[in-house]
Amino acid sequence: MIVFILFALVIFSALLLQLRNPANNTKDLEKILPIYNIEQDCLVSKNGDITIVYELSLPEVFTLSAEDYEQLHHIWLRAVKLLPAGTIVHKQDWYTVDAYKADASGNQSFLKINSESYFNERSFLNHHSYLMITLKADGRRPANSVFSNLLRPTLVPSVALRPQVLHDFLDKTSQVTKLLSDGSHIRCRQLQEDELAGDEKTAGLIERYCFLLSQGEDPVRRDIIFKPEWQIGEKRVQLYSLADPEDLPAICGSRITYDKYSTDVSKFSVGFAASAGLLLRTNHIYNQFLVIQDTPKTLRRMETRRRRLQSLSAYSRENAISCDATNAFLNEAISQQRQPVKAHFNIITWTDDPAQVKDLRNKTSSAIAQMDASPRQEIMGAAQIYWGSLPGNAADLPVNETFDTFAEQATCFLTQETNYRTVKPDQGIRFCDRFGRPVYEDLFDLPRTEYGWTSNMGMLCCGTSGGGKSMTLNHILRSLYDQGAHCVIIDIGGSYKGLCQLVKGYYFTYTEKDPIKFNPFWLPEGTGLDTEKKESLKSLLIALWKQENDPYNRSEYVALSNALQGYYQLLENDPSIFPCFNSFYDYLQSTFSVILKEHKVKDKDFDLDNFLYVLRPYYDGGEFDYLLNAKENLDLLAQSFIVIELDNIKDHPILFPVVTLIVMELFVSKMRKLGRARKVLVIDEAWKAIAKSGMAEFLKYAFKTIRKFNGIPCVITQELDDLVSSPIIKDAIINNADIKILMDMRKFMYKFDKLQDVLGLSDKAKTILLSVNKDDREIFIDLGGQMSKVFKNELCPEEYFAFTTDGKERVQVMDYAERFGGDMETAITQLLKDLKAQKHLLN
Known part of the structure; x- marks a missing residue:
C-alpha cells in the first residue's frame, strides 16, 4: 500500500x-x-x-x-x-x-483621515x-x-x-x-x-x-x-x-x-x-x-459486522468492545429512526x-x-x-x-458562524468586532427600513461612570456630523467641548466672566418672520412673563403676536436696528405702547407695564441682560454642531428654564425647516434637570415625533436606578428608544433581573450584555430586541484626545489648543508628537 x-x-x-x-x-x-x-x-x-x-x-x-x-x-x-x-x-x-x-473616498475630516490611517x-x-x-x-x-x-x-x-x-x-x-x-x-x-x-x-x-x-x-x-x-x-x-x-x-x-x-x-x-x-x-x-x-443497506452491513465481531469477541477484548459499540449503533438507528x-x-x-x-x-x-x-x-x-x-x-x-x-x-x-457584516463607510458608524476588525454598523436606517428590527431611531445609552459612554457618543456624533447630520447636544459635564471645538461648532456654557448668551430674535439674512418662529418667540415671552401655572388670556396672546409683527416690520424698514431682546424691549416701550393707547387696550387685556417690569432683568443693565442679546454664534439653524453645557445653571431657577426653552425652539426649528437632513438631539445627564423644570413633555414629544422628521433623539444616563425608578425614562424614553447602547454591566449581574425587565431585554441579550468587558473598550448594542451585538469602540489617538473626558488629559488638550489659537487639529497633532518624543526618551 x-x-x-x-x-x-x-x-x-x-x-x-x-x-x-x-x-x-x-x-x-x-x-x-x-x-x-x-x-x-x-x-x-x-x-x-x-x-x-x-x-x-x-x-x-x-x-x-x-x-x-x-x-x-x-x-x-x-x-x-x-x-x-x-x-x-x-x-x-x-x-x-x-x-x-x-476608506479613501470623498473629502474627509481630520479625525476620519487619521482613524482610517490608524486602522489601515x-x-x-x-x-x-x-x-x-x-x-x-x-x-x-x-x-x-x-x-x-x-x-x-x-x-x-x-x-x-x-x-x-x-x-x-x-x-x-x-x-x-x-x-x-x-x-x-x-x-x-x-x-x-x-x-x-x-x-x-x-x-x-x-x-x-x-x-x-x-x-x-x-x-x-x-x-x-x-x-x-x-x-x-x-x-x-x-x-x-x-x-x-x-x-x-x-x-x-x-x-x-x-x-x-x-x-x-x-x-x-x-x-x-x-x-x-x-x-x-x-x-x-x-x-x-x-x-x-442507504439506511437499509447500511444496517445490513453493520449487522453483518456485528455478528462477525461477536464471533471473534472471545479472542480479543477489542472485538468485544467493537461488537458492543456496533450493537448500540444498530439499536439507536432502529429505535430512534436515525439517518x-x-x-x-x-x-x-x-x-x-x-x-x-x-x-x-x-x-x-x-x-x-x-x-x-x-x-x-x-x-x-x-x-x-x-x-x-x-x-x-x-x-x-x-x-x-x-x-x-x-x-x-x-x-x-458544521461551522455555524461568520464575521460581523459591514456596510459602506458613508452609511454607518465605525466600530470594531471582538477580534479588532473595523466594521461599519448602520444603527438607524437599514434596521428600520430593510430588516424591520426597529420602528424608530430613539437611542438610549446607559453605563456607569468611566464605562465609555461619552467616548462612544462622541464617536457616533462625529460620524453623523461627517455624514451631514445636524447635532444639538444638551450636556452636563463638558464631555463634548473638544469635539465641538474641533468641528468649529457653537459651544454655549455659563461662567461668571463669560455667561451664556443667545439671541432668539435674530433671523438669517433674506428670511422673514414665519408663523413657526413667531409662535416660538411668543412661547418664550410668555414663559418669561408668567409663572408655570399662571394662565394667560387670549388678548395677551394676540397683543404679543401684534408686537412681534410690528417689531419685525420695524427691523425691515430700518436695517440699522440690531435684532435682539433690547431693541424689542425698546420697541415695546415706545412704538407699541402708543399703538396700545390708540386702540384703547385696557390693562386687563394686556398689562404692558407689568410685562415690561417682569422682563426688565433681561433688558440692558438688568441682571440677565446678556441672556437674550448675543451678538455672536447667531445662525443656529445653519450651524450643524451645537453644544449647550448646563452644568453651572442646572439648578438656577431663572436661567435654566429659559435656556431649555431656547433649546426646544432651536431643535423644533431645525426639525421642521431642514427637510431631509438628519437631526440629532442628545441629552447627556441633563434629562433629570429638564424633567424637574417641567420639560418632561418636551422629552416625550421629542421621542415620539422626531422620527417623522428624520431625527434621532438620544438620552444618556449612568445610574441604573434612573432607569428603574423614573417614569420619564421608562414611559417616554425606553418605550420609544429601539436603539440601546449599554456598557459593562457585570458589577450588576446579581441584581440584573429588574433592569432586564425595564429595558425589555431577552435572556439572549442579557447573556451577550454580561459578556461585555470595558477593559477591552467593548459596548453592547441592541436594535429593537431583534439584534444584539458587542463591539469594540477602539479609537485612534487623535480621536481619543478629541473625545477624552479625563480631567488631566482634557486640560492638556485645551492648553495646547490655546497655544495654537484654538486650532484643535494642530493642537492634537503636536500633543501626540510631544507624547511620542517623551515616550522615546523614557525608553
Whole structure:
C-alpha cells in the first residue's frame, strides 16, 4: 500500500509541476483535474458526478443563543435528510488572513483621515463559506487511499450526462437551500460558472483551492510539492483530519460554552465547531463531509459486522468492545429512526513563513482539542484527502478516511458562524468586532427600513461612570456630523467641548466672566418672520412673563403676536436696528405702547407695564441682560454642531428654564425647516434637570415625533436606578428608544433581573450584555430586541484626545489648543508628537 501511495504522490506532483509550462496549460489541466465540464453552473466530474456549489451567508459570530444553535442544528439535520442516498454534502469554509483597506473616498475630516490611517492594513480573518452538494454517478466505485482519480488523470465519464438526472438533482438541491433559507440565519446563493472556473484575471474557486489563493488574489500558479515537506509555492501546508472514531469526542452538541465571555450567572454559547472556524486565527480551510447512506443497506452491513465481531469477541477484548459499540449503533438507528452517514472533517492550514510552522501546528492542534477531539496530522494520506476536498471531487474522498455516524452527530461538526457584516463607510458608524476588525454598523436606517428590527431611531445609552459612554457618543456624533447630520447636544459635564471645538461648532456654557448668551430674535439674512418662529418667540415671552401655572388670556396672546409683527416690520424698514431682546424691549416701550393707547387696550387685556417690569432683568443693565442679546454664534439653524453645557445653571431657577426653552425652539426649528437632513438631539445627564423644570413633555414629544422628521433623539444616563425608578425614562424614553447602547454591566449581574425587565431585554441579550468587558473598550448594542451585538469602540489617538473626558488629559488638550489659537487639529497633532518624543526618551 505504501508503495502505491508514494507512487501516487510522485505522479501527482509531477503532473502539477507541469503547470509551469504556459504552452501546455489547457492540456495539462484536462489531464490533472477531475472536473470534466461546467453545465448549467454545475461541476461535472470525469466520472460523471454532478456538484452544485452555493455560497452561504451564515449568522454573525457571538450573536447567537443556545436556542439559536439548536434551531440551526435542526435546520441542517432536516436538510441532510432531504437528500437521497449516495449524495455527498461538502461544506468548505475558507479563513484567510486579510488586511483592512482604508476608506479613501470623498473629502474627509481630520479625525476620519487619521482613524482610517490608524486602522489601515490591520490584519483580520476573512471568511467565505461554500456548500457543495454532489450526486455520485450510477455504479461509481467507492474511492480509497490507493484507488483514486489522482492515479487516473485522463479518465472520462463512462456514462453521458442525462438531462433528467440533472433536472431531478437541481430540484432536490433547491428544496435543501429553501429549507436552509427559511429561517432568519442562513442565506444561499448559487455560484455561477465564472465564479467556479475563473478567468485570466480572476481565480475561480477551483483554482483558488488548488493553489490556496485568497479571494481577490491574483491567479498565480505555483509548484505543489509533497516531499520532504508539503509546499504550494512558498506556502508551507499542514493537514489535520478527524476521520478515526478513536479521535472523536465522547460527546458533541449543537453548541459549547465559551468561557471567555461567560459569567457566574450566564453561559455564553458558540458553535461546537467554532474552534475550527473563526476562533482558529490563521489561514486555514475547514472541510466537512457528510456522505448520505442507504439506511437499509447500511444496517445490513453493520449487522453483518456485528455478528462477525461477536464471533471473534472471545479472542480479543477489542472485538468485544467493537461488537458492543456496533450493537448500540444498530439499536439507536432502529429505535430512534436515525439517518446513518459517513463523515469526514479536515483542516488544511498554511503559512508563508517557515518559522511559523511550529506555531501553526500548535494552534491547529489546540483548536481540535477544544472540541475534546484528538488532533491527528495526516502525512501519508494528505495528498488524497487534499485532492478529495477539491470542489466537485468529493466523491473521490477515500472511503477509508471516513467513519460511520448519524446525521444528528455529524451536523454538530458544521461551522455555524461568520464575521460581523459591514456596510459602506458613508452609511454607518465605525466600530470594531471582538477580534479588532473595523466594521461599519448602520444603527438607524437599514434596521428600520430593510430588516424591520426597529420602528424608530430613539437611542438610549446607559453605563456607569468611566464605562465609555461619552467616548462612544462622541464617536457616533462625529460620524453623523461627517455624514451631514445636524447635532444639538444638551450636556452636563463638558464631555463634548473638544469635539465641538474641533468641528468649529457653537459651544454655549455659563461662567461668571463669560455667561451664556443667545439671541432668539435674530433671523438669517433674506428670511422673514414665519408663523413657526413667531409662535416660538411668543412661547418664550410668555414663559418669561408668567409663572408655570399662571394662565394667560387670549388678548395677551394676540397683543404679543401684534408686537412681534410690528417689531419685525420695524427691523425691515430700518436695517440699522440690531435684532435682539433690547431693541424689542425698546420697541415695546415706545412704538407699541402708543399703538396700545390708540386702540384703547385696557390693562386687563394686556398689562404692558407689568410685562415690561417682569422682563426688565433681561433688558440692558438688568441682571440677565446678556441672556437674550448675543451678538455672536447667531445662525443656529445653519450651524450643524451645537453644544449647550448646563452644568453651572442646572439648578438656577431663572436661567435654566429659559435656556431649555431656547433649546426646544432651536431643535423644533431645525426639525421642521431642514427637510431631509438628519437631526440629532442628545441629552447627556441633563434629562433629570429638564424633567424637574417641567420639560418632561418636551422629552416625550421629542421621542415620539422626531422620527417623522428624520431625527434621532438620544438620552444618556449612568445610574441604573434612573432607569428603574423614573417614569420619564421608562414611559417616554425606553418605550420609544429601539436603539440601546449599554456598557459593562457585570458589577450588576446579581441584581440584573429588574433592569432586564425595564429595558425589555431577552435572556439572549442579557447573556451577550454580561459578556461585555470595558477593559477591552467593548459596548453592547441592541436594535429593537431583534439584534444584539458587542463591539469594540477602539479609537485612534487623535480621536481619543478629541473625545477624552479625563480631567488631566482634557486640560492638556485645551492648553495646547490655546497655544495654537484654538486650532484643535494642530493642537492634537503636536500633543501626540510631544507624547511620542517623551515616550522615546523614557525608553
